Structure formats: structure tokens, C-alpha cells
Amino acid sequence: MAKGERAKFDFERCKGCRLCIVHCPKDALVVSDKPNSRGYFPVVMGDETKCTGCGICALVCPDCGITFVPAGPKPKEEAKR
Numbered sequence: 001m002a003k004g005e006r007a008k009f010d011f012e013r014c015k016g017c018r019l020c021i022v023h024c025p026k027d028a029l030v031v032s033d034k035p036n037s038r039g040y041f042p043v044v045m046g047d048e049t050k051c052t053g054c055g056i057c058a059l060v061c062p063d064c065g066i067t068f069v070p071a072g073p074k075p076k077e078e079a080k081r
């Protein structure tokens, strides 16, 4: 996590506990309306422009499902979700 980065959520690893949503100070996250292959409704980035890359979501995630990528256009596979 660093300036100019944003959080990226692992769709398959997430179990939808929502801890990251509760702790995000920017209200940037939402729950996907599609389940992953394990039947959980994962958290995804709702508004990338709100994410400051602060890293709080990654600190609280019990499943290490959050990494950081340069802020900017979403990769294709993320944009589909």
C-alpha cells in the first residue's frame, strides 16, 4: 500500500465477512451481487475514486484477500464483476 495505489479484492478468496466494509474510512466498498465459486458474496470495490490506498481493509481482512495495485482503469477481469 502506497500513495497512488488502490485496494484490489480477491473475488474467490473473499468469504464476505464484510470487516473491510465496516472499517473502510472512505465508504469505497460494496458487496457483489454475484457469488464466487464457494457461494460467498464477496466484497468488491464500489467506487475506486474514493480509495486512498490507506491499507486498513487489508489489515483487518482475516483471509489476506486484499492486495494493492496502481490506481487507474480496472483490469478487464475485475471490471466484469
Ligand code: SF4
Residues within 6 Å of the ligand: 006, 007, 023, 024, 025, 026, 027, 028, 029, 050, 051, 052, 053, 054, 055, 056, 057, 058
Ligand atoms: S485501502 Fe483504505 S480507502 Fe481503500 S478500500 Fe481499503 S480501507 Fe477503503
Ligand code: SF4
Residues within 6 Å of the ligand: 009, 013, 014, 015, 016, 017, 018, 019, 020, 021, 042, 043, 060, 061, 062, 063, 064, 065, 066
Ligand atoms: S475482510 Fe476480507 S474476507 Fe472479509 S469481506 Fe473483506 S475482503 Fe472479504
